[in-house]
Amino acid sequence: xxxxxxxxxxxxxxxxxxxxxxxxxxxxxxxxxxxxxxxxxxxxxxxxxxxxxxxxxxxxxxxxxxxxxxxxxxxxxxxxxxxxxxxxxxxxxxxxxxxxxxxxxxxxxxxxxxxxxxxxxxxxxxxxxxxxxxxxxxxxxxxxxxxxxxxxxxxxxxxxxxxxxxxxxxxxxxxxxxxxxxxxxxxxxxxxxxxxxxxxxxxxxxxxx
Numbered sequence: 001x002x003x004x005x006x007x008x009x010x011x012x013x014x015x016x017x018x019x020x021x022x023x024x025x026x027x028x029x030x031x032x033x034x035x036x037x038x039x040x041x042x043x044x045x046x047x048x049x050x051x052x053x054x055x056x057x058x059x060x061x062x063x064x065x066x067x068x069x070x071x072x073x074x075x076x077x078x079x080x081x082x083x084x085x086x087x088x089x090x091x092x093x094x095x096x097x098x099x100x101x102x103x104x105x106x107x108x109x110x111x112x113x114x115x116x117x118x119x120x121x122x123x124x125x126x127x128x129x130x131x132x133x134x135x136x137x138x139x140x141x142x143x144x145x146x147x148x149x150x151x152x153x154x155x156x157x158x159x160x161x162x163x164x165x166x167x168x169x170x171x172x173x174x175x176x177x178x179x180x181x182x183x184x185x186x187x188x189x190x191x192x193x194x195x196x197x198x199x200x201x202x203x204x205x206x207x208x209x
Contacts, residue, residue: 049128051081054104056096063100067107074112074131084125097125105129110139 005023013020050073052066073080082104084097101118108129116128 049079049081051083053083053085054097054100055085055087056090056093056100058100063103067104070104070129071108071111074108074129075136077131079115079131080112080129082127082129086123086125091123094120094125101125101127110135 001023007023008026009021010024010026010029011019011021050070052070052073054063054066058066070080070082082101084100086094086097090096098118105114105127111131112129113132113135114127115130116126118125118127
C-alpha cells in the first residue's frame with residue numbers, strides 16, 4: 001500500500017503488540033521536525049552565568065569599575081556569580097567578604113536581585129545575582145521622570161528666546177519709523193529755511209530797484 005502511494009512505511013511504536021506503523025512521507029516528516037526544533041531554539045532564552053571576582057581589600061576605583069560591569073551583565077539579561085577571593089589570614093575575616101557582597105547587591109538593586117545568598121566555598125565566598133525586570137522597569141521610569149522637568153525647562157527657554165526676538169523686531173521697526181520721522185522733519189526744516197531765505201532776499205531786491 002505504501003509503495004502504491006509512493007510513501008514510506010514507518011514504525012512509530014516498536015514496543016507495542018503488535019507494533020504500530022504509519023504511512024507517511026518520511027523525508028517531509030524529518031524536515032518539519034527539524035524546523036520545529038529550530039523555532040523552539042529561537043524562542044528559548046539562553047541564560048549565561050557571568051562571573052566577577054573581588055578581593056576583600058579592593059580599592060574604591062576597582063570596586064566601581066567591576067560593579068558597573070556587573071550592572072551591564074544584568075541589564076543584558078545574564079546572571080552574575082560574584083566571588084570574593086580570600087588569601088592567607090584573610091580567611092579569618094569572612095565578614096569582610098560579606099560586606100563587599102552586600103555593597104555589590106545594594107549597588108545593582110536597580111538591575112538585579114540576589115538569587116543565591118553569600119556562602120563560603122573553600123577559600124572563596126560566592127553570591128549569585130539575577131536580572132530583575134521589575135526593578136529595571138521602575139528605574140527606567142524614574143530616569144524618564146527626572147528627565148521630564150529638564151525638557152519643560154528647555155521649552156520654556158525657547159519660548160523666552162522667541163519672545164525676546166519678537167521684542168527686538170518691534171524695537172527695530174520703531175527705530176526705523178523714528179528714522180523716517182527724523183528724515184521727514186529735516187526735509188521740512190530745509191524747506192522752511194529756503195522759504196525764509198527767499199523772503200529775506202525779496203525786500204533787498206526791491207530796495208535796489
